[in-house]
Amino acid sequence: MESFRIAQRFIDAARGVVTLRDLELLMEQVATEMGFDHYALIHHVDHRLGSKAASIRLENYPEPWVECFLEKQLYSWDPIHMASYATNIAFAWSDVPNMIQLTKKHKEVLETAAVEGLGDGVTVPANLPGEANGSCSFAVRTGKALRREYMGAVQLIGSFAFQTARNLAIEAAASVRTLQKVALSPRQLDCVLLAGRGKSDWEIATILGIKEDTVTQHLDTARERYGVARRVQLVLRAVHDGQLALCDLL
Amino acid sequence: MVHLVNSRNVNSYRKPLESMFMDRKRVFIDILKWDIHSEGTYERDQFDDEYSEYLIISDKWTDAHMGSVRLLRTDRPHILGTLFPHLCDIPVPTGPSIREITRLCLSPRLRAAERLEVRNRLATALVEYALLTGITSYTGVAEMGWLTQILALGWRCDPLGIPKPVGKSLLGALQIHVGTETIRLLRQAGTYTSSGLKLGSQPKAA
Numbered sequence: 001m002e003s004f005r006i007a008q009r010f011i012d013a014a015r016g017v018v019t020l021r022d023l024e025l026l027m028e029q030v031a032t033e034m035g036f037d038h039y040a041l042i043h044h045v046d047h048r049l050g051s052k053a054a055s056i057r058l059e060n061y062p063e064p065w066v067e068c069f070l071e072k073q074l075y076s077w078d079p080i081h082m083a084s085y086a087t088n089i090a091f092a093w094s095d096v097p098n099m100i101q102l103t104k105k106h107k108e109v110l111e112t113a114a115v116e117g118l119g120d121g122v123t124v125p126a127n128l129p130g131e132a133n134g135s136c137s138f139a140v141r142t143g144k145a146l147r148r149e150y151m152g153a154v155q156l157i158g159s160f161a162f163q164t165a166r167n168l169a170i171e172a173a174a175s176v177r178t179l180q181k182v183a184l185s186p187r188q189l190d191c192v193l194l195a196g197r198g199k200s201d202w203e204i205a206t207i208l209g210i211k212e213d214t215v216t217q218h219l220d221t222a223r224e225r226y227g228v229a230r231r232v233q234l235v236l237r238a239v240h241d242g243q244l245a246l247c248d249l250l
Numbered sequence: 251m252v253h254l255v256n257s258r259n260v261n262s263y264r265k266p267l268e269s270m271f272m273d274r275k276r277v278f279i280d281i282l283k284w285d286i287h288s289e290g291t292y293e294r295d296q297f298d299d300e301y302s303e304y305l306i307i308s309d310k311w312t313d314a315h316m317g318s319v320r321l322l323r324t325d326r327p328h329i330l331g332t333l334f335p336h337l338c339d340i341p342v343p344t345g346p347s348i349r350e351i352t353r354l355c356l357s358p359r360l361r362a363a364e365r366l367e368v369r370n371r372l373a374t375a376l377v378e379y380a381l382l383t384g385i386t387s388y389t390g391v392a393e394m395g396w397l398t399q400i401l402a403l404g405w406r407c408d409p410l411g412i413p414k415p416v417g418k419s420l421l422g423a424l425q426i427h428v429g430t431e432t433i434r435l436l437r438q439a440g441t442y443t444s445s446g447l448k449l450g451s452q453p454k455a456a
Contacts, residue, residue: 004339004412011408088395089420126398129366152412155394155420163401170438189361245362 003153065116124158130242251446252375266308269315317368337423339411375445404439
């Protein structure tokens with residue numbers, strides 16, 4: 001009941017948020033209320049691409065850790081980040097070894113974080129089709145036990161916090177899609193789908209009952225529309241855009 | 251086009267309705283493995299009765315089901331009030347101006363881009379239906395894995411309690427408020443899609 005009140009108060013306050021600074025203060029406050037020492041609210045991919053237009057990054061992680069993380073480009077090796085792709089609901093960092101296979105490199109990232117003061121935590125994934133993946137995390141300092149009684153509240157608060165930040169980013173960028181939305185015809189999409197399933201042009205032509213040249217042309221046009229050179233890129237872009245889902249390809 | 255189907259006009263919508271019950275079985279039982287009963291190739295339960303209403307999008311040419319939601323009166327037995335009242339940390343919202351959204355189902359035949367479009371048309375139709383019939387809010391039980399997407403649609407949504415594990419899922423109760431500003435919120439979020447909602451006949455009074 002107490003944890004629901006905390007969530008309700010946060011959600012009400014989040015509706016009144018006008019600036020990122022408001023949200024930052026609110027995140028710090030709610031983290032403390034639930035016994036956490038740190039929080040991070042992040043839209044993942046954009047940091048790699050360097051496009052800041054519609055990206056979100058609010059956090060109060062220990063500074064040396066953040067510097068190390070960005071400098072050594074640890075995001076590719078961050079197991080928490082990886083686990084946030086494996087589920088859509090809140091998970092405790094200490095449960096990650098049960099979710100994904102940890103490599104030596106993964107373990108090193110966690111050890112470095114612990115040395116810099118970042119202990120256990122909870123992450124709420126925020127994945128939307130057609131947008132960069134995001135997440136909201138709350139963490140305790142190294143050595144402090146995670147209070148799991150707030151997992152449910154964190155699930156709610158994390159999702160609402162992400163939505164609030166996303167609204168601010170949308171307003172700031174006028175639109176989430178800074179790139180022009182690419183339109184593919186149904187036939188082009190058919191070809192991209194089958195190419196994504198590993199079919200050759202001849203096979204695609206046979207399946208769709210059209211000429212092989214036509215298939216090649218459809219795929220060339222689709223590549224041009226995305227401005228990419230290879231078919232692998234084309235398939236990935238179509239998935240990232242939400243034009244195809246991974247399950248369509250499997 | 252989105253159709254409102256209820257006990258008054260059900261005879262005009264046999265085919266989309268049958269196709270919907272079959273898709274519901276495929277999606278909820280075969281794919282999502284929900285622990286609910288099937289009636290042969292149909293998924294249909296005690297709440298699919300003369301009081302339930304459906305917003306259904308079907309294929310223009312074949313009448314095959316593309317997407318649907320079931321709407322239940324909250325002043326009668328419904329999913330949240332009957333099966334999951336413990337998901338609410340406040341009293342379960344009920345009354346003649348509140349409907350419960352259940353069994354949101356998108357046809358497994360649709361591709362990702364179509365799924366998003368059908369989903370957006372259903373969300374728009376839900377808001378239009380509420381505005382036209384004096385409904386002020388919807389309640390619903392949702393898997394929390396969908397929460398980000400539900401919020402991103404743009405409407406005003408409140409949790410009714412702390413989410414709880416039920417079987418393999420983490421379930422939470424939500425309330426979506428509909429008012430004059432809701433269409434604008436959907437537009438802002440990029441959700442609004444012309445629904446062409448046809449209201450048809452009103453259902454039996456309780």
